[in-house]
């Protein structure tokens with residue numbers, strides 16, 4: 001084999017790798033659109049207001065679970081979070097939930 005043959009072989013290999021990369025990139029882009037799961041942004045916001053000790057004392061697997069429960073209305077008392085404080089944790093979450101109803105307009109406002 002001549003040097004030129006090695007160069008062609010290398011270019012063909014490179015071309016195959018680029019083609020595979022493009023195909024997988026397109027597949028990933030399509031999958032992202034098809035399987036997109038819209039998540040309620042309020043869960044992130046409420047989680048940031050919780051102490052994030054992830055102790056589980058509230059009965060949920062962590063602060064993320066508690067935030068999901070508060071937003072969905074499954075947790076009705078913010079004081080289920082044993083680590084939180086009334087002024088710095090509970091009241092801000094209650095105020096936030098008052099100001100941010102569900103998309104259909106219903107609100108799940110927890111109590112102290």
Ligand code: SF4
Pocket residue numbers: 050051052053054055056057058059060061062063064066080081082083084
């Ligand atoms: S009790 Fe409070 S700090 Fe502990 S996991 Fe539950 S929400 Fe997080």
